[in-house]
Amino acid sequence: MTGRADGIRIGVGxxxxxYLLAGLxxxxxxxxxxxxxxxxxxxLLSSAFAVGxxxxxxxGPMLLRSWALTTVLRxxxxxxxxxxxxLALAPAYGVAVAGGLCVGLGGALLVLVAPLVLHGPTAAARLSRVNAVASATGILAPIAIGAVDSLGPTGRLALLAAVPPLVGLAVLKVKPVDGQPDEPLSGGVASTRTxxxxxxxxxxxxxxxxxVEFCFVVWAVARLLATGLPMATSALLGSAFPIGMAVGRAVGPIHWRTWSPVVPGGLLAIIGTLLVSLFDSPAAVTIGLVIAGxxxxxxxxxxxxxxxATPGPNPTRLAAIGALASGTAILVTPAALASLARLADLRTAYLIAIPLILALIALSRRPDRREALQPAHGDTLHRVDCLTPRAQQSD
Structure with missing residues (x-):
């Protein structure tokens, strides 16, 4: 894969x-x-993705040492x-969980490979285009599921729209790519303890x-259902959160003085969470989902x-650690929200997002956080942006 073909294939994947994750x-x-x-x-569907x-x-790192990037991508x-x-055709619970696990395994491989394929001097521009398309595609999933469901057959059939491009990506013959960046992201070498x-x-x-993100991805439609809306309408309005995500990613991180962009983003997410949790009006919940997104x-x-961008470790290993962090979060937080919903109700359980956001702000409020975001090699920050699944990730 070379040049423009790299961006097209990674963009398709x-x-x-x-699309699949936004429709979850x-x-x-x-x-x-x-x-x-x-x-x-x-x-457990989200847990299956987390296991992947x-x-x-x-x-992943072992696979990348043994196989060409194109093989892992296929x-x-x-x-x-x-x-x-x-997922689209599951006649039973176990089949649905197996589908979630496959989406998780396959999607995680795509996430791991993407920044290694799109590297080099033009990576920033290519990844910006890829992320824009991926974000727009994620908006379509809840809308498509709701539309198909309103026509009579189950809305899950809308997930089949993702199959042809994925199969095409798997069978298309291209020149293997064996190289990948393996230099550290910083010129200095940090101590092992640091x-x-x-x-x-x-x-x-x-x-x-x-x-925080997956609390909304997994439970937004269920929260809308709890306001009394029918299934098809709830699925359609469930696109409110990915629409907010697309808007937020189009605007980009907001920098204010020396604070991390996590601070303004987190405060806005808290406002949206309060609207989703404290009000039982479909309009208020929908607006809250947009603001939270x-x-x-x-x-x-x-x-x-x-x-x-942590100095020292290999970026491939750090990307794998990032995937592990994502998996841990997706295993724990949506399930914790579900447990709280069984003890109280879903609107009250949604408040779990607020302490998570406050903890993230507390860990990111130091001024040196912004310095840590500056890429040590020209396109590092743009490379890792493509890792977002609602993009998304994806997000």
């Missing part, structure tokens, strides 16, 4: 994955109805396509950022950029 919340609600399961039990991220975080695309088919502390803090920040949008890219 991340956009298809972003609506898919959970539709599956609960179709399979006569509780939405709490179907929270954790597995790839462990074995495998990830094909596994993700299989997962989409299983680097370990920096990586641990960076990992925790990514966990908090992804945890706008505020949440920069949290993951900014925290992951800081992690990958």
């Amino acid at each position: 991340l956009s298809s994955m972003g 919340g609506a898919c959970v609600a539709v599956l609960a109805r179709d399979l006569d399961e509780s939405t709490g039990r179907l929270a 991220l954790v597995v790839v975080a462990v074995v 495998i990830g695309s094909l596994v993700c396509a299989v997962g989409a088919v299983l 680097a370990a502390v920096a990586v641990a803090l960076g990992w925790l920040r990514v966990v908090l950022a992804v945890g 706008t505020g949440v949008a920069p949290l993951y890219p900014v925290t992951l950029a800081a992690l990958v």
Whole structure:
């Protein structure tokens, strides 16, 4: 893969994955109805995706040492396509969970490969285009699921739209790419203890950022359903959060004085969370989802950029640590929200996002956080932006 073909293939892969992930919340609600399961039990769908991220975080670097990047990209695309088919056609709970696991494994491989394929002097411009397309595609998923569901057949069939591009990406013959950047992101060499502390803090920040984001990705449609809206309308309005995410990522991180962009983004996300939680009007919840999405949008890219810019460790290893952080967050926070919802109700449980955001702000409020975001090599910050799944990630 060379030049323009790199951007096209990575764009196709991340956009298809972003479509599937953005539709996850609506898919959970539709599956609960179709399979006569509780939405709490179907929270395992997001857990299955998280397991995929954790597995790839462990074995990904080893795969990249053994196989060409194009091989890993093909495998990830094909596994993700299989997962989409299983989710769309699942006749039983176990099949749906297997589909979520396949989407997680395949999508995590795409996330790991993307910044290694799109490197070099023109990476910033190419990744900006890829992220823009992926964000726009993510908006379509809840809308498509709601539209198909309103026509009669289950809205899950809308997930099949991601299958043809993923299969095409898997079978298209291209020249293998064996090279990948392996230089550290900083010219200096940090002490082992200092680097370990920096990586641990960076990992925790990514966990908090992804945890907040997936609370909304998984439970937004269920929250709209709880206001009394029908399934199709809830799925359609579920696009409010990815729309807010797209707006936030189009605007980019907001810098105010020496504060980290996490601070204004986090405060905006808190305002949106309060609207979603404290009001039971569909209009207020929808507006809250848009505001929350706008505020949440920069949290993951900014925290992951800081992690990958940690001096010393290899960027491939740091990207894998970022995937591990994402997997940890997706395993824990949506499930914790579901547990709280069983004890109280979903609107009250949504308040779990606020302490997560406050903890992230507290860990990111130091002025030197902004310095950590500056790429040590010209395009580092732009490279890691493509890791967002609602883009998204994806996000």
